[in-house]
Amino acid sequence: MFKIKTYNTISVKGLNRFAREKYEIASDIGQPDAYILRSHKLHGEPLPESVKAVARAGAGTNNVPVDEYTKKGVVVFNSPGANANAVKELVLAGMLLGSRGILSGMEYVQTLTHMTDADEMSKLLEKEKSNFAGYELQGKTLGIVGLGAIGSLIADAALALGMNVVGFDPALSVEAAWRLPSQVGRMENLQSLLARSDYITLHVPAIPATRHMINADTLKVVKKGATLLNFAREAIVDAHAVVESLDAGHLGRYICDFPEPILLKRKDVYAMPHIGASTEEAEENCAIMAADQLMDYLENGNIKNSVNFPAVSMDRGPGIGARITFSNENVSGVLGHVLSILADNKVNVVDMVNKSRGDVAYNIIDVAGAPDASVIDAIAKVDHVIAVRVI
Known part of the structure; x- marks a missing residue:
């Protein structure tokens, strides 16, 4: 039976993927075969020798x-x-919030609690609504930095809204x-x-x-009045440089999912709580x-979506008869040595x-x-072999 240790609250639908006749799952389990977690930080924590895999229920593994x-x-x-x-839907919400006077208009409405006459309120709002006018997304240009799963979905949505879309991704x-729509123009560099x-x-x-790919130097070339959105990672944006650009009237607005003290109490920053x-x-x-990937690895040794x-x-x-898996430092001769051990012990390799x-x-x-256990022990002792197991 495999033992899975959980950190954070993991969706029941994910945990239910583990067949209870094969898996024991708990947050305080001893000698686990694997971890499944969301945001819990493992840095500095002792790692039991029993752990073979860690599955992060999310994209980042910081x-x-x-x-x-x-x-x-x-x-x-x-x-x-x-x-x-x-994430795609929140980015779209961020663009809409940044293009129209939605938040400021709603805040203004809440200051009218002293009014009791609906007709009077309607006349006042008709008069004041020009203070909250904004711009439409249609016809504007959206630049997407990073054209993976999220970036391609945002490109689709932006094109459907009538936006022009350009993208940059050196590691595409x-x-x-x-996956990327053909209408997306590919930029050669970030600038x-x-x-x-x-x-x-x-x-x-x-x-x-x-790290800090958006910094004082890159912000010098940004289109005046542009809106910057960061729903990826805090570390890729230098918040101090962003504030300087906003103060200089160069960058128009910053919308992010990573509040920092320097960003608070600014009307040109919309910071959301992660x-x-x-x-x-x-x-x-x-x-x-995460659960499916862990099971396939523990039961079959297969690896998909590993970082x-x-x-x-x-x-x-x-x-x-059995499946042997082993990892090793990527140097020549290791696989040949392992195959020689199997041949010397008359273990027939099928595939x-x-x-x-x-x-x-x-x-x-x-x-x-x-x-035999002696064969596996011999493989484990081969120079540059890191870990070996039999399934």
Whole structure:
């Protein structure tokens, strides 16, 4: 039986994916095989040797010490795209709030509690409504930085609203390119996108290369009066630089999901309380995806949507006695050494797959008979092998 330790509140629909005859699930479980969590920070926490995988019910994995876990052979999964629609809808709401005097108009209405005559109130609002006039999104240009699952959905929605859409993504995958509407103009660099866009929305991960990608220098080229939206990660925007640009009258408005003290009490900043993925549907979708990925890895050794290991999958055909999986440092000769051990011990290999990603490699080997413990121990002792298990 596999043991799963939960952190945070995980959607019941996700937890119900685990068959109770195969899995024990609890928040205080001992010697777990895997973790499933949302925002709980694992940095600095001791990692039991029993843990083989961590599944994050969400896209970001900043709360997981990925490099440390990789060295121990722990596969870290995320749930890309599961909350994409929730974020897309909030970005659209942010653009609408930023283009019209919606919030200021509603706040003004609440100051009229002294009025008792509806006709009098109607006449006053007719007179004052020009103070809350705004602009339509139709015909404006939206620049999308990051054209993955969320960015492509926003592109679709913006085009349906009659906007012009341009995008920039230096790491655009083939799969993401296929999802992208053909009407999206591709910008060669960030500066070109910033200079052209009336609205700029950010959808890139928080990695060293993207830290403060919106800063004092990049904001110098932004189109005057543009609205910047950040529903991706706090670290990709330098809030102090944004405030300076707003004060200088260059950037028109900043709308984000990451409040900071410097952003408060400003009429040109709309800061929301980290609600980008806070919908019932998004939490369910993330939990279901995380659970399914964990089960496939624990039961079959397959890897999908890992942030630190390659995507590897192999069907289990007839005549399979056992499945051996092992991870290793990505250096030459390791797989050959392991295969030699199997051959020397007359363990017949039926099928296998080997994939690498950066400094790590991962292997699935199906064998005809169940190998002795001594064989697995010999594999574990091969130079550069990180972790090995038999399924």
